[in-house]
Amino acid sequence: MIKKLLGGTALFLLASSAFASECEATVESNDAMQFNTKNVTIPASCTEFTVTLKHTGQLPKQSMGHNWVMTTKENGQPVATDGMSAGLDNDYIKPGDDRVIGATDIIGGGEQTSTTFSVEGLSKDEEYMFFCSFPGHIGVMKGTVTLSS
Template sequence: MFAKLALAALLSAAALPAMAADCETTIEGNDAMQFNVKEITVDKSCEKYTVHLKHVGKLPVAAMGHNWVLTKQADMQATATDGMAAGADHDYIRPNDERVIAHTDLVGGGEESSVTFDVSKLSAGEEYAYFCSFPGHWAIMKGTLKLAG
């Protein structure tokens, strides 16, 4: 009887990590201006969420740089336009832009960057967009993010 209880306890403990919310994701950007993930769902049980951006291409940051920028869907185009004007020195993000919820650094081929943000900044039912703010990329390199759970 003890062996069965011990085994049940071990199996229950082993299942806990699988039931816990996954509070991070990895997105790849390539030289064809594509993200490999089109939708991210963040579980509201996460206090913080981390996005890892990997540039799997070969081109340098000046030619084909990528970043990951999160805004409300309604703010995406204006944020991208303002980012273009901010220039490469600011990773194509207007400094102190309050519309930007989170963003990674701009990276070139073979480079990576990560960002962690407070999930409390998200609201259930709100539509969020993520995109690359490198000039000309945001119209193609984009996806949606939603809060669930």
Template sequence: MKTIVTTAGLLLLAGFAAHATTASAATCATTVQANDAMQYNTRVISVPASCKQFAVTLKHTGQLPVTVMGHNLVVTKTADMAGVGADGMKAGAAANYVKAGDTRVIAASKLVGGGQSTVVNIPVAKLKAGESYSFFCSFPGHSSMMRGTLSLTK
């Protein structure tokens, strides 16, 4: 019995291999959308413990400028969220509403306005199993609506 390998068969196999590679890489990244109504499109981010870094792309799907409706994504222990937010407000817009050198901040993105996006890398080694983490927008007045939980998963 002869095995005949066609060009179409090879392309199909190559496509499966590429998809498998893409799917593996995608597990250490996600996208969170924010809008002009002060909302994230998700309230939960799961970070696999197998990742060294976890990349979150923050995409502002609205139209308002950063000075009016800027959004960022800040990751802290849940217990630290209020203090980080209060200190961030004091730090001001030039500091992306995140106090410089704040050791309670695990990761923080820059502020983005409508149509803009940014990437924040979360160092997974700073997360511990069983600990309660949150992500939120530290733009003044936004954290009451723009918040969610972040967890380390197996």
């Protein structure tokens, strides 16, 4: 019945849109160095995943900038440490760092950005994390990334 009302193309677009929303998440950050979630779940059906980061604070990126970076749990702190010397112009991520699975730009209050990355090749047996690579922020701004079945 829906197909008759919407037509085949519209039904396909609705199904595509519903599928696409499973493969994305929005994470908020603020001036108190907090993410609004401690876990991001990536469904097994996704081949790519998009994270949109919103900075709900007011401070500029030079003083309270945030980004969203995904690595394995093992690589999180080393990536953040190496990123400190990369500077703000490189979003506090060492250029070409292949330990980074996905990362947004550093943003300031009132801004938003997103990243889309491939999840093919990620393993349910590996532990993943996300964090903010702005110097010192990883201590409190971090969480887990879970691959669902």
